[in-house]
Amino acid sequence: MTTGERLEKIKQEYPDLIFIGNADCVVCGLFESYYQDYKTGIYIRTCAGCDYIQVVELEKCEDIIVTPAAQRRANDNSQKTGGSPVFKEILQKLRSLLSYSTS
Numbered sequence: 001m002t003t004g005e006r007l008e009k010i011k012q013e014y015p016d017l018i019f020i021g022n023a024d025c026v027v028c029g030l031f032e033s034y035y036q037d038y039k040t041g042i043y044i045r046t047c048a049g050c051d052y053i054q055v056v057e058l059e060k061c062e063d064i065i066v067t068p069a070a071q072r073r074a075n076d077n078s079q080k081t082g083g084s085p086v087f088k089e090i091l092q093k094l095r096s097l098l099s100y101s102t103s
Helices: 003-013 068-081 085-097
Strands: 018-024 031-037 042-047 052-057
Touching (some): 003 042
16 A cells, blocks of 8 residues: 555545645655644654655654754744745644654
8 A cells, every 4th residue: 555545544534634734854855744633633744755654643742752953954944935824833833742852
């Protein structure tokens, strides 16, 4: 099953899932896409190039660790593009949940 097929199955499970933005994948260089279902609090990251889908339940998320370099890239991308209001809202919510590791 391809990443697209798996994502379609997830969209059936979460019909209110909406696309909120994308950025360059730090692993393969293709676009990593982000989706959010506001009703259930589900956040999804996916990259077809790397063939993965990550589903995050934001209400249960306590231990997301983002490297400082990844956070800087996210900030730079947001400032360059201006970002959509929805993406900015999600990014703000994620930042409030993040704990940073310098190791």
